[in-house]
Amino acid sequence: MINIALAKGRLGEKTYSMMAAAGFDCPAILEKNRKLTFENTEKGVRYFWVKPSDVAIYVERGAADVGVCGKDILLEYEPDIYELLDLDIGKCRMCVAGPQDFYDNEERTLRVATKFSNVASKYYESIGRDIDIIKLNGSIEIAPLLGLSDVIFDIVETGSTLRENDLHVLQEVVPVSARLICNKVSFQFKHEKIMELRDGLGRIVNSGEKVETIKLEH
Amino acid sequence: MITTKLNNLYERYGYRQFKMTKFEPYDLYADNRDFLKSNQLITFTDLDGSLLALKPDVTLSIIKSNLGGEEKVYYNETVYRPKNHRYHEILQSGIECIGKIDSYSEAEVIALAAKSLQLISDKYVIRISDAAFLKQMFETMGLGEKAEEEALKLFSMKNAAGFDELVSKDMLTEASAATLKKMVDLYMPFKEGVAELKKYAISNVSAMMASHLAELAAIFESFGVLDCIFLDFSLVNSMDYYNGIMFQGAVADIPFTVLSGGRYDKLPQKMGRKVGAIGFALYLDTVENYLVKPHDYDVDYLITYDGEKDTAAKVAAVVETFNHADCKVRSVRLDELSTMEHKIKARKTLSLQEAEKEAAEI
CATH class of the missing domain: 3.30.930.10 (Bira Bifunctional Protein; Domain 2)
Known part of the structure; x- marks a missing residue:
């Protein structure tokens, strides 16, 4: 039996749809009920929903053997896990954004609002820019509008939220996509099953076929 | 329990127990920073003003004490290291093999690592x-x-x-x-x-x-x-x-690595010893956290008595009877039962009369 952590939301639905297409379906997850875990003993899988930013924690501590989460989370928390596959879904970019006419005056400390303080610190350290990190947990875009920060460091999918707030991408830092991650000890003890899952998903990713996303209650 | 079994295993392969001092001079760790997992140490000054440190590692001390001869040792020690941004006392067990490391020595150390895990x-x-x-x-x-x-x-x-x-x-x-x-x-x-x-x-x-x-x-x-x-x-x-x-x-059921080791010739060479070394450490605290089953009960019998003057001797007699039958017994005055500092989980809670009846049957 392998335990699979799904990220609540569209990413989790897409993940499950791909896993089902790879032969790891679980009819119980489609039923409307108050259950928290969903099992298919025949296929040897158990699914459960968790907050997207918690997927890596469940996997790192072995409560889930595998899970799917964004590269942004992996870069931020640097969990001690295996990153087995790029699923090529949930794609976005980690960017620096600010007002279009933003001029970076290097004499001042740059104030950066972000959810990703670790990634942002590392990025600015790599280019040798002195910054002041303002860690926020949501609505990052509002920070430069109110003068809380000079720029924001955040993930950008379509850019529509940025446009609505009159912000522009100033620098793309790293591309982000969803990754299949795995607990390092589970990898050893449930090796065959996990490789079966990875290879099944790998075939779908490589073939480029579109898997229809199944709507799920969670 | 597990440490006794491990010690026994290592001794069967001729490893000698290494007992180390609680403190080492700070310089030992400062000079060999590259060989420590973390630079953070708990330090303090001795009465003569010299700087000491609580041991963050055992291997350094073993290599320090070795003067270049062939040696096989094992240890069970507590080390002091940061973990999750705080210092922790971590119980560690392990072996070190020092000397001219050939294929046999390498394989023996790894085989002992395997056999240690087998015990877990x-x-x-x-x-x-x-x-x-x-x-x-x-x-x-x-x-x-x-x-x-x-x-x-x-x-x-x-x-x-x-x-x-x-x-x-x-x-x-x-x-x-x-x-x-x-x-x-x-x-x-x-x-x-x-x-x-x-x-x-x-x-x-x-x-x-x-x-x-x-x-x-x-x-x-x-x-x-x-x-x-x-x-x-x-x-x-x-x-x-x-x-x-x-x-x-x-091991299955523990989601973290519990043992790690390898060949580290650079450390003895840095200390000026012309030997090679290989060893491993087993993280006993992780093992015990996951695998030691908690007791179902603290005691078998919790006996309550009212504290009247003739009951004390009776309580003593009952406690002795249960004790001879290899049972754990805790007695408490009835009026203090609800104010006990630690609530006790007992298989059976009995009044003195009930306990006397039960004792009679043993």
């Missing part, structure tokens, strides 16, 4: 990697320092896709990426893995290293531990510390 769980795995082999591969491929660092990170995460990114950044050739991707994916029983590894040996030196690993496989077989040993190059942390074979152990 019947489902266990030892993974082996070779730091020198990887270094040699990178060198032959002409990887720069930055590329090497990135490649090691990808190895530790088994992130094969990441090598394509390195190619696109011109840090790696496509042919090298193809080889490294296959090596990242390699996770095989040791003997088969080593046979496979020979295909990746791209220089005479790495071919020789692969043959050395094949030699080890044969010795593992004689020790009867070959089945649980796997080849896996994702084991790359502490590559600066280890200069050859390195290994980690895990």
Whole structure:
């Protein structure tokens, strides 16, 4: 039996749809009920929903053997896990954004609002820019509008939220996509099953076929 | 319990127990920072003003005390290290083998690691990697320092896709990426893995290293531990510390690595000893946290009495009877039952009269 952590939301639905297409379906997850875990003993899988930013924690501590989460989370928390596959879904970019006419005056400390303080610190350290990190947990875009920060460091999918707030991408830092991650000890003890899952998903990713996303209650 | 069994195991292979002092001079750790997992130490001044440290590590002390002779030792010690941003007292057990390290010594240490895990769980795995082999591969491929660092990170995460990114950044050739991707994916029983590894040996030196690993496989077989040993190059942390074979152990039901070790000739050399060394440490605190089953009950009988003057002797008699029958008994005054500092979980809670009846039946 392998335990699979799904990220609540569209990413989790897409993940499950791909896993089902790879032969790891679980009819119980489609039923409307108050259950928290969903099992298919025949296929040897158990699914459960968790907050997207918690997927890596469940996997790192072995409560889930595998899970799917964004590269942004992996870069931020640097969990001690295996990153087995790029699923090529949930794609976005980690960017620096600010007002279009933003001029970076290097004499001042740059104030950066972000959810990703670790990634942002590392990025600015790599280019040798002195910054002041303002860690926020949501609505990052509002920070430069109110003068809380000079720029924001955040993930950008379509850019529509940025446009609505009159912000522009100033620098793309790293591309982000969803990754299949795995607990390092589970990898050893449930090796065959996990490789079966990875290879099944790998075939779908490589073939480029579109898997229809199944709507799920969670 | 488990430590007694482990000590016994190591002694059967002729290892001597190493007892270390609680404190070491701070300089020992300051001079050998590269060989410590963390730079943070608990330090304090001795009465004469010299700076001391609580031991963060046992290996350094063992090598310090060795004057260049052949030696096999084991230890059970508490070390003081930061963990989750705080200092913790961590119980550690392990062995070190010092001297002219040949294939037998290497294999014996790894076999003892396997046998240690056997005492913890019947489902266990030892993974082996070779730091020198990887270094040699990178060198032959002409990887720069930055590329090497990135490649090691990808190895530790088994992130094969990441090598394509390195190619696109011109840090790696496509042919090298193809080889490294296959090596990242390699996770095989040791003997088969080593046979496979020979295909990746791209220089005479790495071919020789692969043959050395094949030699080890044969010795593992004689020790009867070959089945649980796997080849896996994702084991790359502490590559600066280890200069050859390195290994980690895990058991089913514990989601973290519980044992890690390897060949570390650089440390004795730095201390001016002309010897090699190999050893491992077992993280007993993690093992105990996961595997020691909590008791169902604190005591078998909790006896309440009212404290009238003639009851004391009766309570004593009942307690003695139960005790002779190998039961744990706790007595408490009835009026203090609700104010007990620690609530006690008892298999049976009895009044004195009920207890006397029960005792009579024993």
